[in-house]
Amino acid sequence: MLERNKEQIKKDMVLAQEVQWVKLNENSHKGYYGYLTLKELYVLMIEETEELYDALVLGNLDEIERETGDVMNFGVMMIANARRIKEEQCQKL
Numbered sequence: 001m002l003e004r005n006k007e008q009i010k011k012d013m014v015l016a017q018e019v020q021w022v023k024l025n026e027n028s029h030k031g032y033y034g035y036l037t038l039k040e041l042y043v044l045m046i047e048e049t050e051e052l053y054d055a056l057v058l059g060n061l062d063e064i065e066r067e068t069g070d071v072m073n074f075g076v077m078m079i080a081n082a083r084r085i086k087e088e089q090c091q092k093l
Helices: 006-026 038-058 061-092
Strands: none
Touching: 006 061, 038 061
């Protein structure tokens, strides 16, 4: 079994975050995502995943990076909104 190279994974995570920030800045005109439901975010993430697939089919490495950044950002949005919902539910108890 291959052992994970933790240092390389850290470098890869930093690179991924850089791409995510670029995409967030490019899409800043779209506004804040806190009002979207988890299902709405999921649908948007699927749309981005389809764009990522198109980039993969074309073999466009720049677009693969960019679209992967978009997909990851929607994952982050879903995590953040799910956490807020859980916190709101706990406060109601």
